[in-house]
Amino acid sequence: MNQVQALAERTIAAPVDRVRAAVADYREVRPRILTAHYSEYEVRSGGTGAGTVVHWRFQATSKRVRDCLLDVSELSSGALVESDRNSTLVTTWTVEGNATTSTVRVATTWEGANGVKGFFERLFAPAGLKRVHDEQLANLAAEL
Secondary structure (H helix, E strand, C coil), X not given: CEEEEEEEEEEECCCHHHHXXXXXXXXXXXXXXXXXXXXXXXXXXXXXXXCCEEEEEEECCCCCEEEEEEEEEECCCCCEEEEECCCCCEEEEEEEECCCCEEEEEEEEEEECCHHHHHHHHHHHHHHHHHHHHHHHHHHHHHC
């Protein structure tokens, strides 16, 4: 298996504390910033930051749909980590900044396929997922 990674970053004109709170809000804010790629969004437990369990279906392409059940944890840096129970998919949301501006980074990694299928996955999937992350970050900026 080969690790695949998709990264996106955006600077948002909002205080770091406000942005961190929005990113950690799985009940209100997070469903509003999702793209059309997501469906069946449901908070199963918790709802704010670490300890939250959330479910969604992610349709990457017309043929590729992932059923995700994610456990949310928090790193000592304050970054939120969403780990999928159904796969190797892990997404980390990092927010840094100050009283006026924040930078949000979204990094998703997973173990990709081997062989020809893996070659094409590593070639195309990161750019596709980056576009999804970019759209979510734009939605987050509009929300704030």
